[in-house]
Amino acid sequence: MERKRLLYLVSSDPLVSPFDVNMAYDAGFDAVIPYASIDASMVPGLVQDIMFSRGAKGARFSSLFFSSSRVAVAETMLKAARGSLFPPFLLGLMxxxxxxxxxxxxxxxxxxALGRARGVGQPGRLKVVVAAGTGTVGRAAAAIAGRDGAAVTLTSRNLASAAEAAEEIAALFGVTVVPRAxxxxxxxxxxxxxxDVVLATGAAGVQLLSRAAIATLKGPKVIADVNAVPPHGLEAVRPQDSGxxxxxxxxxxxAMAIGDLKFKIExxxxxxxxxxETPPVIDLESARRRALDLLEMKST
Ligand SMILES: NC(=O)c1ccc[n+]([C@@H]2O[C@H](COP(=O)([O-])OP(=O)(O)OC[C@H]3O[C@@H](n4cnc5c(N)ncnc54)[C@H](OP(=O)(O)O)[C@@H]3O)[C@@H](O)[C@H]2O)c1
Incomplete structure (x- = not known):
């Protein structure tokens, strides 16, 4: 009998995003089972029930995907799952x-890639501002840019939130960023x-810089906005802008130019x-590497 390929979508939030549900079905899973409002203490029990119900062979056809509006919570759930696995019962984790x-x-x-192409600079030499960087996108972007050697400043409307995000980024990813209000x-x-670079990572529908403010900026510079919901984060930037x-x-x-690649990575x-072949553990570093692979494939 052929095994069903199952994905357990586990979130600490009350609502599991249909974005991830749809992406998982389209990637080929036979069923996607949402678990909402989960905290990390529930994860080992969940993992054991998935492992033991399908046996060692069946375990390979079962994967868990962790989400949360808080990066540290999602990472704690992943850690709890990793700690609960043992051979021969291995599950894929993301x-x-x-x-x-x-x-x-x-x-x-x-x-x-755009910064290189337009002579703004190599990633490791860039000064980067992650604007409204206290959400999951901002924290992860700050961590990835910092890991590449960029000098990263992360902003929030208040200094305490920026400082909390900077502490979390240091603790989880070993990257130092400067918090600013x-x-x-x-x-x-x-x-x-x-x-050299402004990454607008504010909440959907929140404008951070007006057209007039952007007109005062001097190049060479890259500005990027992930907010696809009007009003956009950077008023002068249209969702389809790509350079x-x-x-x-x-x-x-x-946002659409970025979203197109995000979709392919996920x-x-x-x-x-x-x-x-071996059930993988897919994390921020996996996403970073896959993004580079996909961009290189596109340019060759
Ligand atoms: N393009 C894509 O493919 C894609 C995919 C996923 C998400 N997104 C977009 O990425 C963005 C970031 O997502 P996220 O979940 O990380 O964001 P989020 O947590 O909803 O918001 C990020 C930060 O925005 C700030 N903010 C909220 N309301 C504000 C206001 N009225 N004025 C100024 N700042 C405000 C908050 O920072 P402080 O309270 O610390 O100031 C908040 O922590 C969103 O726009 C989302 O729609 C895009």
Whole structure:
């Protein structure tokens, strides 16, 4: 009898995102089972019931995907699952808190490629501002950019939140970022003026910089916005922009251009859960590497 390929979508949030459900079905899973409002203490029991009900062979056809609007919570759930596995019962595991890892991986891969192409600089030499960076996308983007050697400043409307995010990024990913308060456009404009790259990672439908503020920026610079919901994070940047010059020497990436790569990364990683010979553990680093692979494949 052929085994059904199952994905358990486990979230600490009350709502499991239909985005991930749809992506998983489209990647080829036979069934996607959502578990909402889960905390890390429930994960070992969940893992054991999945393992033992399907036997060693069946375990290979069962995977878990962890999500949360809080990066640390998703990572703690992943850690709890890893700690509960033992041979021969091995399950595929993936973590992508509220889509933040795959989105940040797409964002940074596209920004780094555009920065190189337009002479803004090599990733490791860039000064990067992650604006409104306290969400899952901002934290992950700051971690990936910092890991590449960029000097990263992460903003929030209040310093305490920026500092909390910086501490979490250091603890989880070993990356140092500088926390700064940017309560409004005025403060963010000053930080943007001094940066090579601005990553707008604010909440959906929240404008961070107006067209007028963006017009004052001087190149060479890359500005990128992940917010696809109007009003966008950067007013002068359209969702489909992919290297458009929006001010002299200021090159823009919009949410759809980034989202297109995010979609491909998540799809490829979900397929890895189904096909990898050894059940994989898919995390932020996996998303980062897959983003680079997909961009290189596109350019060759
Ligand atoms: N393009 C894609 O493929 C894709 C995929 C996934 C997500 N997204 C988008 O990525 C963005 C980030 O997602 P996320 O889940 O990480 O974001 P989030 O947690 O919803 O928001 C990020 C931060 O925005 C700030 N913020 C909220 N309301 C604000 C306001 N009125 N004014 C100024 N700042 C405000 C908050 O920071 P403070 O409270 O610390 O100031 C918050 O922590 C969203 O726009 C989302 O739609 C895009």
């Amino acid at each position: 973590v992508d808190p509220k889509g933040g890892y795959t989105t940040a991986a797409a964002l940074w891969a596209r920004v780094a 940017a309560p409004g456009e005025k403060e963010l404009s000053v930080l943007a003026a001094g940066a 458009t010059e929006v001010a002299p020497g200021v090159f823009a990436l919009g 799809s490829a990683l979900l397929k890895d859960l189904l096909t990898a």
